[in-house]
Amino acid sequence: MIPVGFEYSRPDTVDAALALLAEHGEDATILAGGHSLLPVMKLRLAAPEMVIDIGRLAELNYIRVDGDEVAIGGVTRYRDLVISGVLAAECPLLPAVARTVGDPQVRHRGTLGGSLAHGDPASDLPAAVLALGGTVVLRSPRGTRSVPITEFYTGVFSSVKEPDELVVEVRVPRTGTAGWAYEKFTRRSNDWAIVGVAVVDGRVGLVNMGSTPLRASATEAALAEGRSVEEAAALADVGTEPPADNAGTPEYRRHLVKVLTRRALTTAAGISAPGA
Template sequence: MIPAAFDYARPTAVDEAVRLLADAGEDAKVLAGGQSLLPLLRLRLAFPELVVDVGRIPDLRGVREEGDTLVIGALTTQHAVVHDPLVRRYAGLLAAATATVADPAVRHRGTLGGSLAHADPAGDLPAVALALDAELVAAGPGGRRSIPAREFFVDYLQTALGPDELLVEVRVPKKEGWGFHYEKFHQVAQSYAVVGVAALVRSDDGHIAEARVGLTNMGAVPLRATAAEQALSGAGDAAAVALAARSAAEGTRPSRDIGASPEYRAHLARVLTRRAVLAAAGMG
């Protein structure tokens, strides 16, 4: 299908983009990599009056260190995230999960910020941001503000971003020395995850000292498997991990669609959590 008519702007600075969004209000959409927005436009599921293309803003790309934090520009492509040496060293979970997104063509165009701002609960990266305790920085007319990942995703395809705000960077605490693994089940190659699990594990003397588990597609927003995280503390073998993983679906509200029933998704959450944590802890 052909998209409905819209105006198009291509700012070259963050302030200019924010001004355009503020002037247009609810009638504007941000175009980053376009891998989520363009299909919506073509299917006429989105009808913006203005599309603001931020692809020419150089300040939104790249990865840098700030003390104990890794700062990733929102416009950094998924391909760049996968291969960046700083991401691989300090946020290996993010690199590993991003490598599973769709296919190489999508990853060369899709951006980290675009994936997070789209807020699809079936997308791989929101749950990873949650597990990493990332903070997302938004620029608006009043300046910049930092939003914890746990507060950023508010409902299905909805975030805490205001209509006049632009996601400019993602800040990730360094996790050097932590084990990690992203495990997902999808029915065909390159499709969305029926369920995905992002596991991050800090071990001490052969036991799990701390675990963080993010869940993909187990509700309207990405979730942390908090009950499983608590149960994993002190686990020292595969049996203990398997027992803790039984609580992975507690507090979730998985949907029913053509891909799976809620009961099947809950089963997958438990199975994939066990696999992901065992791999992250080096017990697999």
């Protein structure tokens, strides 16, 4: 299968990419790794007229400590997250989550900015950045703005990002020695998560439990109140609207998210899971 025809441009700078994006408006789409975009274009579920390739923009490919945060360029690939010494030391949740995305070939192409911009509620990294309390940095010809990830998503595959804006950077806190864990539940290794739970420093991000990545707010509140892991995990489905599909019923996902949250919290707390 092959996409509907389109124009292609690979600008050399972010400014040039933004100019093109502004020029073509909603007829244009950004291609970074292409592993969310090209499959839907091949199935002809998307047919942009202009494809702007930013995948090779070196200025958007970095991982560096910046104050209390780690700043990650928008086209930094999953593979780069996985092998990053900076992240291993400063924010180990992120490489651990990135390692579960797709397969090695996908991880050689897919980018952090692309994953966040695409906003699939079944994707791993948006929920991880959500659990981290990270920030999405958007740039357009109008300037640069930072949006807390908690305010970024507005619905399935949709966010506050304007059509002329580009995800140029993702900032996550340096979590240091804070406990963390990622529980991804799939049928097959490289399937999308049926449910995923990312835990770091007492915050809980949920994959595939609603139309956007979600925080398990009731669980987080219970933990803050000093309630037990068991009690807190039992609230993990509060406020969620899990989907129904071939891999699971909403009822099953509600059950699963509690189990996985309990396991993730237990792991993050450094307690070995009984009998598991």
